[in-house]
Amino acid sequence: MLNLLFLAILGIYIMFSQSATFDDVNQHAHSLQNWPQEYDQISAGRFEGFLEDIQLDSVRVFRERMKQSVVQDTHTPKGKISLMIPHHVEASDASEQARQILSSGITLLPYESDFSFVGPAQLDYSIVSIDQQTFAELLSHDTYTRLIGFKKSYGVKMDADMLNTLRHDLALLVYNLRTVNKTATYAKQLFKAIEDKIIQFALTIYESEETHNNSLKRLGNQHNYIVQRCHEYVASSEGSCASIVDICKALSIPHRTLNYSFHKATGTSPMQYLRAVKLNAAKRELITSGLSVTDVAANYGFFHMGYFSQEYRRLFGETPSMTRKRYADRV
Structure with missing residues (x-):
């Protein structure tokens, strides 16, 4: 009976929890x-x-690690105010301003908006996402109104000691959630206490002097805008x-400007970046359609099958046919 009660309380206070590893970027994204x-x-x-993803009553915390550079395109969820805490962001030639996330501070994510950034090859971060009603009750009207008005990401710079303390405190809270094995009553009290601490953790950031004094640094610039325009263009049928x-001709962008923008926003060349975008789109079509490999390759401008297979294998570590077989075996 005690075990049943404990599980019932787990169901109330931890609405959802998962921890998984992935060998495929699409499965990771869709999980x-x-x-x-x-x-x-x-x-x-x-x-x-x-x-690792944990959903409490009004708080969600998830942590992601990736060992390849990945373009992340998302739309932040409705009714949530979210922030990103970096645990490790590998240094690269790309600038924080153009990349749209901070390695040396907290990134405040846009509210109910599209958001895209290019992560470096070694990326480890946590997202804290909290119901907006919670903040409507706890923040001043001016601060709350500013937060739900963010349609771009903003950076809150922090000194290294403070940032390390925040990382440690958040990791400890999540560890306590994962490892609780006490009685049902203790679990209920612990989950409520941890949820309150995470909310207070976020309030500390949103009410910080930098945030309060309107000196937040808006992330993203012309370099990032150019990369996004190019990405959207090569992802379109046109x-x-x-x-x-x-x-360059279609978007009226000088070649030199294109190269410099990709260097600042992604740390790589436009050719390498856009070829990878096309290969990723081809991979998704291989998985979801019944088209031949030749037809899929041609849809993205690869008319020489030897070159397509070579570049595909270089990027993903497997051939197009291996991708299809691997997904067929998992169905």
Whole structure:
């Protein structure tokens, strides 16, 4: 009976919990429930990802680790105010401003908006997402109104000691949630206390002097905008077969500007980035359609099958036929 009661309380206070590892970027992206997103792998090699996701009553905390550079396109969920805490963001040639996430501070995510960033090859971060009604009751009207008005990401710079303390405190709270094995009454009290601490953790950031004094740093700039325009163009039916020259002409972007923007926002060249975007789109079509490999390749401007297979294997660590077989075996 006690075990049943304990499980019932777990059901109330932990609405959802999962921890999993992934060898495929699409499976990793789609495993995050109620957080629509699509990932494109940019750096070459077999993908390795980890996701831990815990949903409490009004608080959600999830942690992601990835060992390849990935473009993350998402739409932040309705009715939630969210922030990103970096545990490890590998340094690269890309700038924090253009990348749209901070490695040296907290990133405040846009409210109910599209959000895209390019992660470095070694990325480890946590997202804290809290029901907006909770903040409506706890924050001043001005601060709350600002938060739900964010349609872009903003950065809160922190010194290294404070950032490490926040990382440690959050990791400890999540560890306590994972490992609780006490009585049902103790569990109920613990879950409520941890939820309150996480909310207070977020309030500390939203009410910090930098946030309160309107000196937040808006992330994203012209370089990021150019990369997003190019990404959207090559992902469209019109631009799926476009070359770099075609892209420059279609979007009226000088070639030198294109190269510099990709360097600042992604740490890589436009050719490498956009070829990877096309290969990721081809991979998704291989998985979801019955088209031949040749037809899928042609849909994205790859007309030489040897080159397509070579680049596909270089990026994903397997051939197109191996991808199809692997997904067929999992069904």
